[in-house]
Amino acid sequence: MSSTITIYLLSERTIGRYFQITALGSILNMLSLQLRDKVLRGLERGSLTLTPAEFDELAKNLTDFLKNYISSKALGIRLYAAGRGDANILRGIGITISKGLLTYGNLIDYYQSGLLIRNAITTTHLPILLRAYVFSRYRDYAEEGDVNGATLYLALTGAIISVIAGGIRLGENTYELYLVPDTSIDSIKDSYLLYELLHDPKIKNRIQDYLMTFLRVEGLSFELSILLSILLRIYDTFKIYGSLPSLRGGSFEKFKLIGVVTEQRPLIVWEKPLSITHILMRLYGSRALRILEYLYGIASNLPRLTTSVSKLPDVLSQCTLSLIAYMETGSLDMLTYCSGNAVRILSTLDELCVEGNTTSCNIKSVLASLLRDMAYSLVS
Structure with a gap:
């Protein structure tokens, strides 16, 4: 095995980059101080060079997060058949895929089997799932690119953690919704608070459950249905713990909602801040x-x-x-x-x-x- 493993951050305009930041932010407070500092410095440089032991610490914490917070009711991530085929790419580095979906269990098994460490520096293609550009004007400039297994694993784990709704059928389109940090340092440091809230195993209803119900209400837009669903999830937290969640500076706006239409290729149709802080302050x-x-x-x-x-x-x-x-x-x-x-x-x-x-x-x-x-x- 190589003496170092380098995780490269994907292009800042791609959704894959947001997924990587999600994964790192969700476990940042669980890492040793030395590794935490190394991660923060690496985010500034655009790459993280780790020893095998440090990479294993990072991967183990991500696996533990998936085990502790992502339940069997968690949503799978749509994989795309265009190009080389996302499922084929993932199978090529040892990730088990079935029924065209990536699940949290696939990533847990990948780490526990030892295949992640074995393929951490193995080069493979970048799946279409991770190549979608957040700004539509860059859509035609998406490059295939090659990545190593460690880089790919980080982005895939972030996708599983950040997805809040999937398979939402509206008209002729099917949507997936992701909630990701805006990549600022504050959003990265607050990520674990937000994702523990979104995936708290003590809370029965998912945002997806609320959303599917609110979409039945005549005159209620898709965006407002999403907002109300997130507010109800936060209220569930209040009922259990007796207080509303508080992020650094009290701002949920450091996180972005990204809507993806799952066509032959993923198409990002909108992205906007999670603008609910003023509502929560009014409603408290x-x-x-x-x-x-x-x-x-x-x-x-x-x-x-x-x-x-x-x-x-x-x-x-x-x-x-x-x-x-x-x-x-x-x-x-x-x-x-x-x-x-x-x-x-x-x-x-x-x-x-x-x-x-x-x-x-x-x-x-x-x-x-x-x-x-x-x-x-x-x-x-």
């Missing part, structure tokens, strides 16, 4: 996040009750948009309007509940709780 101590949870509860039952309560979808849509307006402005006017509309369908739900419609009983209970918390917000 209010009941708005609990109201949002009630709206999610109604939305999750919506398909089973739409025909019985025809106005329910409209009320749900109007109340959700009203809550968003309150989150953004602090104005209670829209909540008052929502409350009035919700009261009007409560009696219909009550009648259906008496007739034995269990779903109506569930939604009636949720709606009553929603109205109670709205009333508290309006008078407090």
Whole structure:
């Protein structure tokens, strides 16, 4: 084995670079002080030259993160068949792939089998998965390039850690969503806090679960559905630990949401900061996040009750948009309007509940709780 292993950072315009930063940031606080300093210096230079023991420490910590925080419900990453084929490239350096997806288990097995260390300096091609350019004007300049196994492993692990939704079908397109550091030093140092939040095994629902439900709400855009889903995930943390998560300087905006359309090749269609800090500051101590949870509860039952309560979808849509307006402005006017509309369908739900419609009983209970918390917000 070589006396050193060099990990090269991919082009700063590619999504693969963001994945590498994700992987390093998620375990930075777990590394020894000496290796942590070496990683930070390497990020400035664009490459990390490590001894085999240091590389093993880094890889072991990444494997432990995958074991401790990425569950069996975790999303697989779409691999692309264009060019040489991503799956063929990964199999060529010993990574087991099945059904065209890369999973966290594939990467755990790769390290534990010893194949990662054995292939750390082996040169291979860069998968299309990692070559997508964040800025569309550079799309035609993507180069294939060659990388070693260590460089590739770091980026693949970061992809698994940063994906928050996949297989989202909207119209003719299928989307994957990633949440990555903006590559600033603060974002790198805060990454472990964010990814422990996103992957906390104590929290049952994934962002993907929330997102699929909010996408049923008429009039709610894809971007707003993502925002609400992330807010609910943060609220789940609050319910377990009694406080909202706090990043360095309180800013979630140091992280980017990246949307990818999974065509024959990955196409990055948008990237934007995670702009929720101002919302969390406004909502801290209010009941708005609990109201949002009630709206999610109604939305999750919506398909089973739409025909019985025809106005329910409209009320749900109007109340959700009203809550968003309150989150953004602090104005209670829209909540008052929502409350009035919700009261009007409560009696219909009550009648259906008496007739034995269990779903109506569930939604009636949720709606009553929603109205109670709205009333508290309006008078407090």
